[in-house]
Amino acid sequence: MKTTILSLLALATALSVNAQDKWSVDKSHTSVNFSVSHLVITDIDGQFKRYEGSVVSPSSDFVGATVNFSVDVNSINTNNEGRDKHLMGDDFFNAEKFPKMVFKSVSFVKKNGNKYALTGDLTIRDITKRVTFDVNYGGTVKDAYGNTKAGFKATTVIDRIEYGLKWNALIETGGATVGKEVTITVNIELSKEK
Template identity: 55%
Template sequence: MKRLILAALVCSPLSVLAQVGTWKVDKDHSSVNFSVEHLVISEVDGSFKNFDGAITASKPDFSDARISFTVDVASINTGNDPRDKHLRSNDFFNAEQYPQMRFKSTSFKKVTDGKYLAEGDLTIRDVTKSVKFNVTYGGTAKDAEGKQRAGFKANTYINRFDYNLKWDKTTEAGGMVVDKMVDIELKLEFVKQ
């Protein structure tokens, strides 16, 4: 029996064991994106260019991962300078008074192979609320320098009104110019430290 256990340990892929530890987001291979319905007929996409994040895990499948993530609100980019300026204003993010959005996980549960549910506290402006992200784990690989990398995609929907981003206008037909529901999608690559 001891030989079987020893053989299993020796034959275990080192990449699995290498996942335990701390991982930092690689900004050059990651993105923080959002989309929101505009005039009830289309969607506007945007992103945040400056962000930082880390994962710590003691289990090789990341099932006990702790995640912390920050986004610099002033780095918002929708491809339209006047709109971005408006989004930074007190009508939306008030980037001057509340320069960062923050997420801190409270749990990271494996649902099936490669699928996780991340729960945690999301702070925008001066409001903190619990949110859930559906997460897809893309796997790990070594880069050309021999560093371990892990890839994840995560998405959620939030109601911007819950976070005091309450600017609201209606169209002639009564629909919202900018919908209250916002789709958030993160494509993240982490490097093991």
């Protein structure tokens, strides 16, 4: 009897340890975007075309999930080839020396309703800073092929100067050509691994 109880406890413990859902990024339904002010009068938008990401969640509502995400800096696209080359150079990302931006989460907590806070370490140019994304959880559904999908929109604002993206030039009114604050928005669709 004692052996049976111990066996059941061991099985229950093993199941609870392994009861984590693994998710991968659905690249055809995900985008990594950014926006920064230009000449203080407008915003310039861009995106990164290549990225990798995974999520491991201990619960169906994603509370406590672990998020890892990396972006290939060389895939930057602002619809201007000259600007993209400048952004990949040493004035900004230095993509040759630092080809990846990396985010590793430390917490994923529910605030209220479908609103979450995702906090983690963001590394750009080998400089790591703690950031928090405001996350809107769109929900989880089965697609037409029986795959389980989950959708999120995550937004944060960083100071690019803190990451060594320091280039700037002053305009005649004294303002900066490129703003310090960069808004990052990730629209992400995850696929549950089977």
